Amino acid sequence: MTDQHRHDTRLDRFVDSYSQRTEGMRVSAVRALFSVANRPEIVSLAGGMPNIKDLPLHHIADSLAAMIETNGTKVMQYGSGQGEGVLREQIVHVMALEGITAHPDDITITAGSQQGLDLVTRIFCDPGDVVLAESPSYVGALGTFLSYQCEVVHVPTDEHGISPTALRETIDRLRAQGKRIKFLYTIPNYNNPSGVTQPWDRRLDVISVCESEGVLVVEDNPYGLLSLDADPIPAMRSADENVIYLGSFSKTFAPGFRVGWVLAPHAVREKLVLAQESATLCPPVFSQYAIADYLTNNDWRGQIDIFKDMYRARRDAMLLALAEEMPEGTTWTRPAGGFFVWVTLPEGLDTQAMLPRGVDARVAYVPGPAFYADGQGARNARLSFCFPPPDRIKTGVRRFADVVRRELEVMNTFGVSHSPTLSRPAPGPSANLT
Numbered sequence: 001m002t003d004q005h006r007h008d009t010r011l012d013r014f015v016d017s018y019s020q021r022t023e024g025m026r027v028s029a030v031r032a033l034f035s036v037a038n039r040p041e042i043v044s045l046a047g048g049m050p051n052i053k054d055l056p057l058h059h060i061a062d063s064l065a066a067m068i069e070t071n072g073t074k075v076m077q078y079g080s081g082q083g084e085g086v087l088r089e090q091i092v093h094v095m096a097l098e099g100i101t102a103h104p105d106d107i108t109i110t111a112g113s114q115q116g117l118d119l120v121t122r123i124f125c126d127p128g129d130v131v132l133a134e135s136p137s138y139v140g141a142l143g144t145f146l147s148y149q150c151e152v153v154h155v156p157t158d159e160h161g162i163s164p165t166a167l168r169e170t171i172d173r174l175r176a177q178g179k180r181i182k183f184l185y186t187i188p189n190y191n192n193p194s195g196v197t198q199p200w201d202r203r204l205d206v207i208s209v210c211e212s213e214g215v216l217v218v219e220d221n222p223y224g225l226l227s228l229d230a231d232p233i234p235a236m237r238s239a240d241e242n243v244i245y246l247g248s249f250s251k252t253f254a255p256g257f258r259v260g261w262v263l264a265p266h267a268v269r270e271k272l273v274l275a276q277e278s279a280t281l282c283p284p285v286f287s288q289y290a291i292a293d294y295l296t297n298n299d300w301r302g303q304i305d306i307f308k309d310m311y312r313a314r315r316d317a318m319l320l321a322l323a324e325e326m327p328e329g330t331t332w333t334r335p336a337g338g339f340f341v342w343v344t345l346p347e348g349l350d351t352q353a354m355l356p357r358g359v360d361a362r363v364a365y366v367p368g369p370a371f372y373a374d375g376q377g378a379r380n381a382r383l384s385f386c387f388p389p390p391d392r393i394k395t396g397v398r399r400f401a402d403v404v405r406r407e408l409e410v411m412n413t414f415g416v417s418h419s420p421t422l423s424r425p426a427p428g429p430s431a432n433l434t
């Protein structure tokens with residue numbers, strides 16, 4: 001007699017109970033590489049992990065110990081949903097370095113700028129709403145937008161960032177389709193992953209297009225003070241108080257404290273605080289006081305200069321290695337700050353497909369498609385210069401180039417055509433992004 005009752009084996013017994021929102025969640029390509037990239041024999045050009053070895057750790061340890069001893073019951077207690085006033089006041093001075101005039105009351109402290117981005121998306125976006133993003137864009141932002149069931153539409157870019165003409169055309173096209181656009185997400189300084197910086201005039205043009213079209217601008221600026229060749233360009237927020245600005249101490253101090261902030265118009269700030277309270281009650285209080293203590297008792301501006309000197313040497317080592325090692329037909333950007341170089345390989349190659357060969361060759365990188373919501377970027381790879389020392393960077397680039405050459409040999413052997421045109425980076429802030 002046949003059993004009328006099915007007893008299917010399921011890996012996840014709760015699969016039918018999850019919300020539709022979970023269908024938009026995806027594994028971060030960067031996080032997925034961590035277990036491999038952390039193996040000592042592998043040179044990791046993948047993660048954007050800051051190098052914090054140059055911090056005055058003994059001084060910080062003594063200062064934090066004194067803070068706990070004298071004020072422990074306060075710094076280890078619950079706090080304000082908006083964040084502690086002492087830190088918000090200091091953040092005003094930090095942002096002033098990029099031309100921003102702000103009031104502490106309009107700042108909301110978050111658990112890193114990533115949570116700030118999550119809160120902004122939560123209060124503005126409904127399922128099906130459109131978020132405009134640079135092409136390419138930060139993988140963590142794309143994951144947030146998709147988790148809230150947004151449609152991400154990439155705006156074409158050039159060597160100066162977002163094209164204002166393409167931005168207006170994209171907005172017009174989406175509006176004609178009946179789509180509702182909620183905001184433009186942009187990293188104007190040393191974009192992650194491309195490393196491209198929007199010049200001041202371009203920033204004003206982008207703001208002008210968004211203002212005329214009624215589209216909010218969300219400016220994410222974790223790398224703004226890490227300019228390697230010149231003074232920082234003023235933030236977009238400095239030109240328009242309606243821009244929502246995301247900041248972070250992860251790159252200019254230490255990421256382990258998980259402290260960022262959102263500067264927003266007053267009405268938006270009220271919604272952010274409510275969203276923050278429902279998510280965490282309050283942002284991490286001890287971390288806030290630890291950073292406030294660091295800003296008070298250390299030469300944090302001088303420390304940023306130390307970071308910049310160190311990152312400049314690593315960036316230059318990567319650019320030199322790329323020029324010496326990469327095969328013809330390869331292009332890359334020349335970032336003026338930040339952590340990343342964006343590489344474009346010859347036609348026909350696929351960085352996602354060749355990643356296992358890269359790991360076998362003991363080098364890790366992030367394939368380009370991770371930075372798009374629509375499948376673009378097959379020929380691209382993000383290489384990070386922030387963590388390995390210069391000699392390891394050179395070794396990693398050499399291994400990466402060897403993998404690319406082998407891929408080209410296989411492609412040529414099997415008769416797959418590609419463009420062999422030599423294209424080295426032109427002088428200036430970046431090379432061709434296509």
